[in-house]
Amino acid sequence: xxxxxxxxxxxxxxxxxxxxxxxxxxxxxxxxxxxxxxxxxxxxxxxxxxxxxxxxxxxxxxxxxxxxxxxxxxxxxxxxxxxxxxxxxxxxxxxxxxxxxxxxxxxxxxxxxxxxxxxxx
Amino acid sequence: xxxxxxxxxxxxxxxxxxxxxxxxxxxxxxxxxxxxxxxxxxxxxxxxxxxxxxxxxxxxxxxxxxxxxxxxxxxxxxxxxxxxxxxxxxxxxxxxxxxxxxxxxxxxxxxx
Numbered sequence: 001x002x003x004x005x006x007x008x009x010x011x012x013x014x015x016x017x018x019x020x021x022x023x024x025x026x027x028x029x030x031x032x033x034x035x036x037x038x039x040x041x042x043x044x045x046x047x048x049x050x051x052x053x054x055x056x057x058x059x060x061x062x063x064x065x066x067x068x069x070x071x072x073x074x075x076x077x078x079x080x081x082x083x084x085x086x087x088x089x090x091x092x093x094x095x096x097x098x099x100x101x102x103x104x105x106x107x108x109x110x111x112x113x114x115x116x117x118x119x120x121x
Numbered sequence: 122x123x124x125x126x127x128x129x130x131x132x133x134x135x136x137x138x139x140x141x142x143x144x145x146x147x148x149x150x151x152x153x154x155x156x157x158x159x160x161x162x163x164x165x166x167x168x169x170x171x172x173x174x175x176x177x178x179x180x181x182x183x184x185x186x187x188x189x190x191x192x193x194x195x196x197x198x199x200x201x202x203x204x205x206x207x208x209x210x211x212x213x214x215x216x217x218x219x220x221x222x223x224x225x226x227x228x229x230x231x232x233x
Contacts, residue, residue, distance in 0.1 A: 037222070046123055047159075047167065047210055049222040063218040096166055102173070104222075105214045107157035109169040109178065 002026035004036075004097050004112035011118050012087050018117060022080040022097030029055055029075050035100035036080045037108055038071065042093035052100055053080060060104070089119045124149060124215050125225035132231040133201045141228045143194045143211030149223060151192035154214040158187055158196045161208045161227075170209070171196060198230070206232045 008020035020038070027034060037052040051071040052060040061069050070083045080097060094116050098108035126144040133139040143156060150156060156174050159167035169178050171187035174194065184205075186197045194213075198205055211225040 039224075046226045047212075047224040049212075049224065052222070060220070063221055066219075104220070105154050107155075107169060107172045107212065108159075108167075109172070111166040111168070114166050 002099060002110055004099070004110070006095055006097050006112045006115040008095075008115055008117065010116060011120065013121050014088055014119060016087050018082075018084045018087050018091070020082045020084075020095055020097075020115065020117075022082070022112060024078050024080070024097070024099070024112075027099060029053075029073050029078065029080070031055055033103070035103075036073070036097060037100045038080075038082045038095060038097050039108065039111075040091075040093045040095045041114075042090070045093070050084075050095075051082060052104075054100075087119045092117065092119045123226040124221075124223040125211050125213060127209075127211060127225040127228045129226070130229045130231065132233055133198075134233045135201055135203060137201045138197060138199045139201060139230065140198075141196045141209050141211075141230070143196070143213075143225050145192050145194075145213060145215075147192065148217040149192075149213045149215040150189065150194055152216055154216070156187065156189050156194035157212045158185075159210045159212065161210065163208075167210060201232055203232050206230055 004024040035054040038050040053071045094114040096114045098111040158171040161167040174189045175187045215223045
């Protein structure tokens, strides 16, 4: 059974850097073809893909947020970490992580429960 | 403004059939990239409903089906049930710029 859980601060101040951790079980990020992605959702709004990291350390970022994002993995700990710099109130929302299936053109399944991040001074 | 366009809302009575459209362009759906669909209930994480245009994961009722044609895709729900009331999102890949996974703006399904 695959499970994922996101963790990190619930409140960050504008201009600060957000660091979120996705801890997973049921699969290994050292296995060929495996990837983990981050997706966010502002309150009442649509889903937005942020970043993706593969077993071979290949990384993909949303073009609109690329300058602010860094995704890394710790295979030994079964964790994927996302950092987002220069946080703004518009970055408030629920942040999800999920395994990416079937490569760059694939889907996310299953999703973690999400973690709500509020950006406010 | 989402790259993939969905109607903000659709509705139907129990037992009816409803469809939710997902309209893209030549750099995503029209280029042949697969479309995937998610179902999301309030306060919960999205759940995969359809992958690869028309494939249902184990456990998803066959009342849900997907299709794709040209620059658009559709999710159809037959035999509508009250428990189907949720938000639905399409997702694909867009090859413009450096490439990106993209989501639709979401559709709220109301069961009357």
